[in-house]
Amino acid sequence: MPHASRSTALPELTALFGQVQQHFLDVIVPLWQGPGWNADMALPYEALDATHQPLPAQRYRAMACARQLYLFSSLIGVVDNAEVRAAALFRSLQRHFHDAEHGGWFYSIDAQGKPLDQRKDLYTHAFILFACAHYWDKSRDSLAESTLNAALEIIGRRFATGDGLYEACLERDWLTLQTGPLQNPLMHLAEAFLATLAVREDPQTQKALLELCTAMHKQFVDPQYGVLMEKPLGAVDNWYEPGHQFEWYFLLESSALLRDSKLHRALDRAFAFTEQYGVLESCGAVRAMLDLDGNGRPRDSTQRIWAQAEYLRALTLRADSEAVVLRQLQALQQRFLHAGGWYECRDENGEVSRKDMPSTTPYHLATCYHGLAAYLR
Known part of the structure; x- marks a missing residue:
């Protein structure tokens, strides 16, 4: 070309x-x-149809909430009321998805707001870390940084396999499901580590990121x-x-x-x-x-x-x-x-x-x- x-x-x-x-x-x-926002739940609907009507709610995922938290955090100072929406999404993440008993965050809740899929998956936790880094950078809300710290701690303690990689999914109480590591959650974890390092000095996270990339090269790259x-x-x-x-x-x-x-x-x-x-x-x-x-x-x-x-x-x-x-x-x-x-x-x-x-x-x-x-x- x-x-x-x-x-x-x-x-x-x-x-x-x-x-x-x-x-x-x-x-x-x-x-x-507007149409994609469920004001009663303070959560985005999972999807809209071609006429901008929400598809019937079957579930709400923590990952979807976190992605929208990133979206509106990135729009603070660009779009009216982005800060208000980001704050609401951050509160909803904690209120709807945080597991007070076992720590970490549920995968999803049902249409009524009750826990649905209560497993703990790395993909979700990576996006929560990613979103909190961006939200804290824009808002300087101390709760956002403490949530970021909690996400880092739980990823390192619960998901890490000791060789630089991380389990893709665990039971609600952190028992293994034998999933092993998978590429996509690990990529979003690398993205979340980078987002964390962009907003603060963090030698431990830097070390984890370098070890992750070394292990990815060794175990996922076709020679x-x-x-x-x-x-x-x-x-x-x-x-x-x-x-x-x-x-x-x-x-x-x-x-x-x-x-x-x-x-x-x-x-x-x-x-x-x-x-x-x-x-x-x-x-x-x-x-x-x-x-x-x-x-x-x-x-x-x-x-x-x-x-x-x-x-x-x-x-x-x-x-x-x-x-x-x-x-x-x-x-x-x-x-x-x-x-x-x-x-x-x-x-x-x-x-x-x-x-x-x-x-x-x-x-x-x-x-x-x-x-x-x-x-x-």
Whole structure:
């Protein structure tokens, strides 16, 4: 693909980003200030339909609450009443999901607010840590820092396996479920550790992050292709996801601490391989799941908005990338954004396959746009 020079691509890219960012602030954020907000529970609904009606509430997840806490924390000073909403979400996280008996946070509550899935999963705890770091940074609420400290303590004491990795899921009372470590929760834990280090000096968290990345390289990176598998090497029925490769790449490349780690070098080398098999050249769509058999056979060719956003964000950290960043921002706008919000998924033929809008997706758009804004600065 020919690269436009920075001088020719940049004005068009800046103008397009202005449009996309305005769409986020004018269309997407108001969905979660209005129809997506259950004022009685002080929680976001799990999803809205195409007409902006909440889907019937089956459950509320702590992770979804935490992602929205991050969203509104990131909008403090940008959007009216973002601080009020962030404070409400922080209180709801503690009120609805904290396990007073065993510590930690439940996975979900039911539509009436009673504990539903009471297991303790790393993915949820990582997002609580991530959100509290951002909220504390913006609010300086001492309770936010104490919750951040509690999350760090419980992750280190309950989930850590002693080799730099962490169990994916445990029983409510912390008994093992024999899940072992899984890539996705560990990535979000790395993200949460980075968010913590961005707001304070924390040698213990820095050590845990470096040990995590060392262990990820040793136990998850395929030695031949350099891609990060979803399960540890040697696990039955393993695969890799281009969206997660790009998400990890951004975290590692954007961190001075991690930039020259073995894990970073592996994903940097594998970037072109992931693009070759994971991104459709015709339209820039990112495939969901691939088998690692040398020919990149797709296991699931669903095109998801979050993977699209992660690829775009990763590209902002590649050299001489203006033309491809522009192309991918155009693809995101044309294929996934619309006047009423966004399309969550397209199928392998590019047809819209999900019209609901989950409360968790604005987190991916917000982090993507944050990366784009930094790139354009």
